[in-house]
Amino acid sequence: MAGRDDMTATNADAAAGAGAASVPALEARGLEASWDGTPVVADVSLALEPGEVSCLVGRSGCGKTTLFHALAGLTRPTAGQVLLHGREVTGVPGSVSYMLQKDLLLPNRTILDNVCLPLLLSGMPKRAARDKAKPLLSRFGLEECADRWPSELSGGMRQRAALLRTYLMDNDVVLLDEPFSALDAITRGEVRSWFCGMAAELGLTALVITHDVDESVMMSDRIFVMRGNPQAHVPSMICGVVEVERTCSAAEAQDAGFDLTPQFISAKAAVKELLGS
Amino acid sequence: MAASGTQGPHAPQRAGRTPRAGGPSHVRRALVPTFTILGLIAIWQAVVDFGVIQRFLLPSPTDVLSALVGDWALIWEHAQTTLVESIAGLLIGVAIGFVLAVLMDRFEGFYLAMQPLITLSQTVPTVAIAPLLLIWFGYGLAPKIILIVVTTFFPVSVSLVAGFRSTDPDVIDLLRTMHATDLQIFWYAKLPAAADQFFSGLKISATYAIVGAVISEWLGGQSGLGVYMTRVRKSFAYDKMFASIVVVSALSMVLMGLVEVLERLCMPWKRAERKHQ
Structure with a gap:
């Protein structure tokens, strides 16, 4: 509960400071994290601009998820800082929202009650939580599913529910770890376009972790490329940042055929070169 | 004409496979075991009626039935004692098993300390310990209930732990980022995750409860089906012995049925899951 109060204060600070200089929504400074005692990422610095969708791309096993845990405050980094709107939140879980490849919907709660979870956990009475979440269901295309069990929904619908739950965590920064990887190719494109539209509409700052280069170029303004081989004791680092020159919004990218434009191809080539493939 | 010719050889094969497609039908599932049991009873009846086995050694099913009806008032009186002991013992056993499991889950040290002791408690033969309990706690309900508690807490605590x-560690991480307390993590994630296994354990405990009660009554007491059994055994009234066995089996099955009803009430989402898998 204390964390929540801190949050609103932080947002207010950020709003006040926004006029003076642009403070990144989320910033990592010299972050170093290890997993099971082995250093996995070293000296990672990155900044997410408010309202932007960025991607973090790296090969499987390069430590994306370890970095993700450190950014989300689930593990304490061995060195460095995480700043949310300029305020230190290193090792504090709950300052940013997060979402995984697995939707992590609780099987014993209906979709509405799953979505309400962050509200219930913060102490809001059940009725008030439901009243707050219900109007949002239709915005997320879930109005028919309020009283269904998660097992009755398709993978795409479940991810939408997971995103609505993430949204109700009431943080303006969202970390997504391979959020669409469990979906089939067609659904993935749809959910991704829908997510980008939603993120723009809600003004979310998002960092999407993915190993799919095409996906990263399709959906983000900026791509952080991570490279290294922690298994061979070479900690991963951010080896470059690619700015994507967009010809249309990320939500329209799929329909507008952004993946056929020279801008897409040059960004993809730049990412691939940084990845060393 | 040509088409029917090519279909010819395949048609009978398909027809042979169709009825098995979705597993045995409901009717089949009910009829096969019913006829098996009725068949066995018929053989039993014939074996006794035709004098293959002497009637005083093995009473026929009709003898058992008439004994059950004739002595019903007395049997029911004893059955009530057994039922009270079983349910009291089961409730206390489940409560103790639950508390132990929660403590073992919460405190690693407690788990390490208790795990061997709990396993050891199940290696003690009940027939050996029951007479001691009678000496320590008298011939009333107490020693019986204690014995049932000792046998029923184990399946519950082991399955709960x-x-x-x-519980998916990712779910726990997610709840932590929503500022969940340990109690909330227990209530929202751990308890539902354990529900399935809890009910499997409870079903085993429920059968142990009736059998445990009968064993402890058999070894000493004033009333109960075990006491009734020792009395009819001493008077060589094997028809009444079989009648009481029928009642013991019936009580066990009713208790298991109640657990199953309880399981369905507590886990309404399971029905949807079965349908969608």
């Missing part, structure tokens, strides 16, 4: 441990 395994269930708590099966």
Whole structure:
């Protein structure tokens, strides 16, 4: 509960400071994290601009998820800082929202009650939580599913529910770890376009972790490329940042055929070169 | 004409496979075991009626039935004692098993300390310990209930500990980022995750409860089906012995049925899951 109060204060600070200089929504400074005692990422610095969708791309096993845990405050980094709107939140879980490849919907709660979870956990009475979440269901295309069990929904619908739950965590920064990887190719494109539209509409700052280069170029303004081989004791680092020159919004990218434009191809080539493939 | 010719050889094969497609039908599932049991009873009846086995050694099913009806008032009186002991013992056993499981899940040290002791408690033969309990606690309900508690807490605590441990660590992380307290994590994630295994354990405990009660009554007491059994055994009234066995089996099955009803009430989402898998 204390964390929540801190949050609103932080947002207010950020709003006040926004006029003076642009403070990144989320910033990592010299972050170093290890997993099971082995250093996995070293000296990672990155900044997410408010309202932007960025991607973090790296090969499987390069430590994306370890970095993700450190950014989300689930593990304490061995060195460095995480700043949310300029305020230190290193090792504090709950300052940013997060979402995984697995939707992590609780099987014993209906979709509405799953979505309400962050509200219930913060102490809001059940009725008030439901009243707050219900109007949002239709915005997320879930109005028919309020009283269904998660097992009755398709993978795409479940991810939408997971995103609505993430949204109700009431943080303006969202970390997504391979959020669409469990979906089939067609659904993935749809959910991704829908997510980008939603993120723009809600003004979310998002960092999407993915190993799919095409996906990263399709959906983000900026791509952080991570490279290294922690298994061979070479900690991963951010080896470059690619700015994507967009010809249309990320939500329209799929329909507008952004993946056929020279801008897409040059960004993809730049990412691939940084990845060393 | 040509088409029917090519279909010819395949048609009978398909026809042979169709009825098995979705597993045995409901009717089949009910009829096969019913006829098996009726068949066995008929053989039993014939074996006794045709004098293959002497009637005083093995009473026929009709003898058992008439004994059950004739002595019903007395049997029911004893059955009530057994039922009271079983349910009291089961409730206390489940409560103790639950508390132990929660403590073992919460405190690693407690788990390490208790795990061997709990396993050891199940290796003690009940027939050996029951007479001691009678000496220590008298011939009333107490020693019986204690024996039932000792046998029923085990399946519950073991299945619950395994269930708590099966909680997805990613779900726990997610709840932590939503500022959940330990109690909330227990209530929202661990308890539902353990529900399945808890009910499997409870079903085993329920059967142990009736059998445990009968064993402890058999070894000493004033009333109960075990006491009734020792009395009819001494008077060589084997028809009444079989009648009481029928009642013991019936009580066990009713108790298991109640657990199953309880399981369905507590886990309404399971029905949807079965349908969608």
